[in-house]
Amino acid sequence: MSRSDRTTHAGDGTVTGALRIEPSVRALLRRLRPGEVAVIDILDLDQQSAEEIAARRPGAVIDVKASISGRYPTGGPRVLLEAGVPLIDEVGSAILGAKDGAKATVSGSQVLVDGTVVADGREVTDDVLADAMQDATEGMRVQLATFTANAMDHVEREADTILDGAGLPDVGLDLEGRHVVVVAPGFRHREQIASIRRYIRDHRPILIAVGHAADATLELASAPHLIIGDVDGVGDDALRSADRVLLHEPRGGASGQARIDALGLAHTVSDSSLSSTALAILLAHTQGASVIVTVGVESSLQDYLDTSQADASGTFLARLQAGTSIVDAPALAQVYRHRYSPMTLVLLVVAGLVALGAAVWSTPAGRAWAEDLWTMVNSWIGGA
Template identity: 45%
Template sequence: MRLRPLRRTAAPAVDADATATGPARVDHRTKALTKRLKQGDVAVIDHVDIDRVSAEALVACGPAAVLNAAASTSGRYPNVGPQILLDAGIPLVDGLGDALMGLKDGTRLVVRGNAVLSGTTVLAEGVEQTAETVEADQAKAREGLSDQLEAFASNTMDYMLKERDLLLDGIGVPRVDTKIDGRAVLIVVRGYHYKEDLAMLRSFIRESRPVLIGVDGGADAIIEAGWKPDLIVGDMDSVSDSALTSGAEVVVHAYRDGRAPGAARVAELGAKHVVFPATGTSEDVAMLLADDMGASLIVAVGTHATLVEFLDKGRSGMASTFLTRLRVGSKLVDAKGVSRLYRSSISTWQLVLLVLAGLAALVVALAVTPAGQAALELLLARWDDIATTIRRFFGG
């Protein structure tokens, strides 16, 4: 029988000038893209002002590059997302336009400097971000913060006029079956350092058994930490189906006119829910609900409190949260950054040495007392018996 020679397939050509190569993963919403983005993929997004949370989620996926149809820093405020990507060694190309957003997932892309190619065809050209360009964008953006402060003052007055009945008298807060009156409440938002802060609160959760409220994706954060949410509050755009069907009571945050896009999804899943129409953010709604239902203490994890954090969320001001925190008052404890405050500086080796020193001190203490000497002799005799048995076993 004649053997046919094996056919050798040519190895794919390597582009020596390429900044990065990989299959495209395309989505207008960065939050949705990170759920399916894998290491080595090329992330194609349309995200003006990449915020910290989105950048950290992209870094965790390990993409070969990030291609942005929009400007990663528009100049509205000094967002830190682009710097986080560059610090992680991920190439970032900006201002590529809408041409890339129509690509099919899996299209093989080559990133060469500021150009994006498919094969030998240049699909789009943009701005390759470097440490110098990011710093220049940040300096320009810092000059625009005064405009944001003006917007904040304007939004504060507007929010007060729209929600004075809710803020002053709690009119419009729905009734929920979860018992909150007289209990501590822990509100979890998937914001900055929420995982570390949640881990630091384990003893508080174990001892106080607070009502656990997840704000949208914060419900998944509670489940990932090993607990079950009692309430889920939000517009339901970033919480998983498994969290919504975990048995938690659901409060759908609706627009002031009553429109609640998330209600249809919750109803389809068969989850018990009520609708809470209110201006402001979902975390504000969660705080107002807990306060109105008689919470004795409200501990917030991952919530947004600074001007830059709210601009990261795409809001022109933080009037709703400013006034909500005034409304809730002294019962609110912000746990943001608690992990950084109490982070241990003791290394593993230091702990090992401490244990060994303790054992040495115990042996010395036993050796200088009659009872300790007798105990040591008995221990050594027992060890000798064990060693003899082992030697006999292997010798036999």
């Protein structure tokens, strides 16, 4: 069904479509269809979640909480606005009681079902977002303090793993001296994979995919050598294509284990409290990878604050431990140039000479010159 079949856009900006109510983004992404009105319950919408929601092309997004609260300048609302998706936030929890699938109309800051206003919040426009971002900058001190506290908590609990790789499972891959690409499902990870495909073709690195980034890895690069993390959202094709699976669900979920068992896939398990991305980086580092290219992994302070703080602080420590072997995909894409093999260069020269010879031979003067040259060469050979 096309988007136009599911939603109606009036000339005044009014949007009409079916309500899809899922407080959890992961659950929402499994059910959301183009043109539907997505209802979420997220305080400070992060860039990754917003990007994944926008990719489903909803008619509008309704947030129960403030999509940008003022704690820090989160990037999610900007992602939706740039994608042309209307965003209404601070509507309150009453809308969660509306009937899932009911036809709703979004007009300005209001959400109506059967002509009755069921929610009224804040229409997030460019001007509203600019003011909120300015206020949010002042809240970064508190967020930074929280981030630091989370990092110290990881140091207390996972110091041996971070420093020495203690407790990391054997995944059966030889990474010594190899290039490794860690693909996490972060903001613009698909775009980043596409930007380094030439590097991947040239160097054939070990590909480690984190969670549902395995699908993008298989589609845009190659089959992942290792999938690590919660595999509940990973497609069957990607799971079956991987050489190894490391099941890691630090929040205690069991759905991934059931999925692996149902598919009959061999796997190992880790119960580390670090994020799956952190584990992937530490695995590559402790096993001697010479270069670790990160895709969809936080690299700036705002990126770290825009992600789950418990996960981001562990990833930050893992990156520090990997040190100079870490290269971010956006930077790699800027500086990498295609590497041609010697045989390719020889073939290019030969092809150029053949083209030049054909051009010379096509003219009478050129043909006469070539015949004289051939006679001269033969006389030299005969004289020798």
